[in-house]
Amino acid sequence: MSTGLISSSPNSPPTARLTSIVSHLSNVRPKVVICRHLGPAMPLLEDRKDIEVVLWPEDRSCERSWLLEQIKGAAGVLVFLSDRVNEELLEAAGPNLRVVSTMSVGYEHIDLPLMAQRKIRVGYTPDVLTEAVADICVMLALMAGRNDGAAYSLVKNGDWAKPKYAWSPFTFCGPQLSVTPSSPTRTVGFLGFGRIAQATLARLIPFGITHCLYTGSPSSRPDTARDAALQATHKLKALERVEADRLARESDILFVLTPGGAETYHLVDAAFLRKMKPMSVLVNTSRGSVVDSDALATALREKWIWGAGLDVVEGEPLISEDHPLVKEPQCVIVPHIGSATFQTRLDMATRAIKNLYGGLFGEEMPAELGKQ
Amino acid sequence: MSTGLISSSPNSPPTARLTSIVSHLSNVRPKVVICRHLGPAMPLLEDRKDIEVVLWPEDRSCERSWLLEQIKGAAGVLVFLSDRVNEELLEAAGPNLRVVSTMSVGYEHIDLPLMAQRKIRVGYTPDVLTEAVADICVMLALMAGRNDGAAYSLVKNGDWAKPKYAWSPFTFCGPQLSVTPSSPTRTVGFLGFGRIAQATLARLIPFGITHCLYTGSPSSRPDTARDAALQATHKLKALERVEADRLARESDILFVLTPGGAETYHLVDAAFLRKMKPMSVLVNTSRGSVVDSDALATALREKWIWGAGLDVVEGEPLISEDHPLVKEPQCVIVPHIGSATFQTRLDMATRAIKNLYGGLFGEEMPAELGKQ
Numbered sequence A, B: 001m002s003t004g005l006i007s008s009s010p011n012s013p014p015t016a017r018l019t020s021i022v023s024h025l026s027n028v029r030p031k032v033v034i035c036r037h038l039g040p041a042m043p044l045l046e047d048r049k050d051i052e053v054v055l056w057p058e059d060r061s062c063e064r065s066w067l068l069e070q071i072k073g074a075a076g077v078l079v080f081l082s083d084r085v086n087e088e089l090l091e092a093a094g095p096n097l098r099v100v101s102t103m104s105v106g107y108e109h110i111d112l113p114l115m116a117q118r119k120i121r122v123g124y125t126p127d128v129l130t131e132a133v134a135d136i137c138v139m140l141a142l143m144a145g146r147n148d149g150a151a152y153s154l155v156k157n158g159d160w161a162k163p164k165y166a167w168s169p170f171t172f173c174g175p176q177l178s179v180t181p182s183s184p185t186r187t188v189g190f191l192g193f194g195r196i197a198q199a200t201l202a203r204l205i206p207f208g209i210t211h212c213l214y215t216g217s218p219s220s221r222p223d224t225a226r227d228a229a230l231q232a233t234h235k236l237k238a239l240e241r242v243e244a245d246r247l248a249r250e251s252d253i254l255f256v257l258t259p260g261g262a263e264t265y266h267l268v269d270a271a272f273l274r275k276m277k278p279m280s281v282l283v284n285t286s287r288g289s290v291v292d293s294d295a296l297a298t299a300l301r302e303k304w305i306w307g308a309g310l311d312v313v314e315g316e317p318l319i320s321e322d323h324p325l326v327k328e329p330q331c332v333i334v335p336h337i338g339s340a341t342f343q344t345r346l347d348m349a350t351r352a353i354k355n356l357y358g359g360l361f362g363e364e365m366p367a368e369l370g371k372q
Helices: A011-023 A064-070 A087-092 A112-118 A130-145 A149-155 A196-208 A224-231 A244-250 A268-274 A292-302 A340-362 B013-025 B064-070 B086-094 B112-118 B132-143 B148-156 B195-207 B223-231 B244-250 B270-274 B295-299 B342-360
Strands: A033-034 A053-057 A078-079 A099-102 A121-123 A189-192 A211-215 A239-243 A251-256 A279-285 A307-310 A330-332 B031-034 B052-055 B076-079 B099-102 B121-123 B187-193 B209-216 B238-241 B251-257 B280-285 B309-310 B331-333
Touching: A033 B086, A053 A078, A053 B187, A053 B209, A078 A340, A078 B195, A130 A149, A130 A196, A130 A251, A130 A279, A130 A307, A130 A340, A130 B132, A149 B331, A189 A196, A189 A244, A196 B195, A211 A224, A211 B052, A224 A239, A244 A268, A268 B195, A279 B195, A292 B223, A330 B148, A330 B342, A340 B223, B031 B251, B031 B270, B052 B121, B064 B086, B076 B309, B076 B342, B086 B112, B112 B121, B121 B342, B132 B148, B132 B195, B132 B251, B132 B309, B132 B331, B132 B342, B187 B195, B187 B244, B187 B331, B195 B251, B209 B223, B209 B244, B223 B238, B295 B309, B295 B331
Parallel strands: A033 A053, A033 A078, A078 A099, A099 A121, A189 A211, A189 A251, A211 A239, A251 A279, A279 A307, A307 A330, B031 B052, B031 B076, B076 B099, B099 B121, B187 B209, B187 B251, B209 B238, B251 B280, B280 B309, B309 B331
Antiparallel strands: none
16 A cells, blocks of 8 residues: 655655655755654764754653654654654654654554554664673572672661671571582573573573573474574583473572563462472563562562562552562562663664664665564 | 690691590590581581580670680680680690681681691681672672662662653663673773682673783782683683783773782772773772772762772771762672672581591591691
């Protein structure tokens, strides 16, 4: 289906390129709306003389009314998770809009069928955050095992200096992530075994991890060749795809790395947690909805497991100081900062800008939805 | 020199074994004093029928008066850093004492020349804590880079739910430990390059570390063969022994892993910190005295460096909530828990008990001071 307008046929590169050339010749630069300042990535936009940039000027999510006004006649828009891209926005934009670029891995805020119908290209930013999130997986596993919430608070509150804190041979002890001569095996488990899980596994190898178990998505088929290669690369005693039951029972450190949504809702519930080892540690850096918060709080309080490290919590960011997990000393929570490094956010912003240009000038987009 | 008493000549195994046999035959079991409950290691003592165990019954350091009373006639004593082993203690013990075993790496509480003079053997517990401390080195490097003090406190205080915390593309960002395609090199630096440093380096390799610099002790000679082998094993672009000046200037992540004492006092001072990169992170897990706390607080406040992660602070444990480093948001401090894992402390306790038995029965001690 075609709207019949040259500028809304971006999937046809020669036509789009023609549009661009026409724009140049007529000295009409395509307008792009940027819904948030992109920090150190801004020069990539500001240095371009062939586009007109309209930027939301404040350090908060852009107001809807501002966006609906500014998008009139725009050829592209760079959005975030909080900006809904729906019929209302497209109507306000008019027929010139040919690309929507979101600086996010998720795209639940974009009406994809509508985009396809209007032939508006959509870019997003997958993959670039793998390494940053794998880093925080290791950090949270160590913090949860080593009682870091309590240890950090003790110093912060000035209690290190007080007699009530006295050293003893087993004060502040927790399970050790790395192996020791007297404790020479460790099993790491992954609920979901995508890129972040594999990057996390690689980081744990020098700690002496000996066994790796994982669950795959029900719709995916086992990949025994890949698994055999990974096991050999990492010199593991075992690397196996298993059912959730065995994952829970055997993991010393268990990482939740599934996508969110209805299919994975509360996969980690009371029944799952009851099967886990008393000295095990749970880490969730994917989506809060996968873990039942009440069940986890009970598991920690009643010592079914040793500790938990969370970058995500169901219902975030509305997590108050009396949330059962926030109150739990054996739970370490950070506010969804998995991808929050300058390098990764800059890579995400850069990719979003490159997607925007690709769509704007009818060229390839580094990560285009619907084009795998 | 010999005291002329059989039981005080433990360096002569046949004689000592004779003593042991005589003890058995006469049904007089050697008495050992244990200055603190050893938790899960206690069965190693309690199951032995050939010794008489006297244990300090409380969950705090043993009282001096108790120790001086109980040690009368003892053949061995298992002590901790807080128990001074000096002439007073030896006089109270009498001539039967043939072994002092400390559950610690340090031995500054033991009068070693006096022990040599009296031919009393001394055991300690080095090496076994290498892996536990290397784990916490990685944890603190990640926490310091990723603003973990502030991130953890935000959730703990319930501020995640409040409007004053709003997501933005660079909120809570910090330098990324792992490499990214747009930031493909990382230099890790070690002030001191012993076992813990090398175990830490190994853990960082899968994060994509590309360069390693270190300073050696002035009394040690460069070991180019070892360095070349390590560089090859870890596939590093460089591994070099350098002067402190270059270490400070080039490290992205810098670990302080020297011994304490006068020779390393304030090696990390204002001049050193001023040379460091603005996005670098400092981690100290060795001795607080190596780092000038006031200079570090200034460096963090004035952003000479990005962040710091400390397991040790000069003057610990008397570190109150208004200590300049405790108040500094970019500083993460934990209360000297580097070796605090059940596995490692159990290994330390086990080694201390084995040292005790070795000395008691004139056999080999797993780690004996003065016997390298």
